[in-house]
Amino acid sequence: MRSMTNCRSTPSPPVSRGTRNPDNGSALIVHRTALVTGGASGIGLAVAHRLTADGLSVAIADLNEQTLAAAAGSFTSAHRLDVADSGAVEALIEDIGPVDVLVNSAGIVGPNMPVWDVDDDAWALTMAINVTGTFNTMRAVLPSMRERGWGRIVNIASIAGKEGNPNLAAYSASKAAVIGLTKSVGKETATDGVIVNAVAPAVISTPMNDDTEPETVDYMVSKIPMGRLGLPEEVAALVSWLSSDEVTFSTGHTYDISGGRATY
Numbered sequence: 614m615r616s617m618t619n620c621r622s623t624p625s626p627p628v629s630r631g632t633r634n635p636d637n638g639s640a641l642i643v644h645r646t647a648l649v650t651g652g653a654s655g656i657g658l659a660v661a662h663r664l665t666a667d668g669l670s671v672a673i674a675d676l677n678e679q680t681l682a683a684a685a686g687s688f689t690s691a692h693r694l695d696v697a698d699s700g701a702v703e704a705l706i707e708d709i710g711p712v713d714v715l716v717n718s719a720g721i722v723g724p725n726m727p728v729w730d731v732d733d734d735a736w737a738l739t740m741a742i743n744v745t746g747t748f749n750t751m752r753a754v755l756p757s758m759r760e761r762g763w764g765r766i767v768n769i770a771s772i773a774g775k776e777g778n779p780n781l782a783a784y785s786a787s788k789a790a791v792i793g794l795t796k797s798v799g800k801e802t803a804t805d806g807v808i809v810n811a812v813a814p815a816v817i818s819t820p821m822n823d824d825t826e827p828e829t830v831d832y833m834v835s836k837i838p839m840g841r842l843g844l845p846e847e848v849a850a851l852v853s854w855l856s857s858d859e860v861t862f863s864t865g866h867t868y869d870i871s872g873g874r875a876t877y
């Protein structure tokens with residue numbers, strides 16, 4: 614059974630992201646499609662707007678029906694999707710057709726407590742959405758990207774996956790897994806024209822942090838040399854580049870966007 618329902622908006626007229634014909638340097642217009650998971654909020658929403666401005670046809674997919682309905686009008690299509698449901702992911706890809714650019718932004722913070730207090734369900738849900746969800750969408754789009762010889766995948770990891778945040782063991786482990794997944798798949802598709810990278814933001818001003826205690830936000834900001842939260846649009850600018858033809862010799866890598874916090 615398909616767990617997906619569509620809330621389609623009127624398709625935008627195709628606007629194209631131009632690129633150069635590598636054979637003769639002449640202008641070659643390539644019309645590209647993007648799928649952004651978690652596209653109804655925060656970083657995913659900013660990415661969806663940025664890729665639309667870049668000239669791509671953008672489909673967003675999200676679990677939250679309310680925010681999805683609110684955002685739907687701005688994009689080519691909008692789909693209710695649980696990324697943890699592999700059948701629903703496969704059905705969505707079949708429905709929307711070939712995806713040139715996949716951005717995996719769907720994610721949850723998961724249990725915010727010491728690891729010894731984390732229960733089975735909270736651990737499993739965090740892994741199911743953050744890790745298996747990323748795997749599900751990549752597996753679904755990769756055959757067609759490889760067949761067509763062009764694709765870009767950007768996974769939203771986190772600095773928590775590199776450093777490990779206290780009281781966020783499931784989240785940190787899930788984001789470390791996303792970084793590992795990105796490294797593996799980047800190598801698997803390295804000669805296929807399919808480029809796979811991740812970004813590792815420090816704390817970004819999005820609804821995900823709305824319920825975070827002010828002291829916790831202050832603590833996180835204190836670790837950022839630039840002394841402020843990042844903006845979703847700043848992450849979107851990096852994702853835009855990683856989704857483009859400009860990226861030709863970089864894959865399997867995790868890009869920092871942390872206001873100077875990351876030291877490696």
Ligand code: NAI
Nearest residue numbers: 651654655656675676677695696719720771816817819821
């Ligand atoms: P957000 O909460 O604003 O957006 C996340 C979106 O994912 C929401 O719209 C939510 O409905 C959707 N989602 C959750 N579970 C889903 C599921 N099973 N299937 C489909 N969609 C689902 O959060 P934000 O900040 O935009 O986060 C986006 C990504 O960036 C997440 O992967 C997060 O872990 C990562 N990130 C966020 C940081 C921050 O400080 N905001 C820092 C580092 C990474």
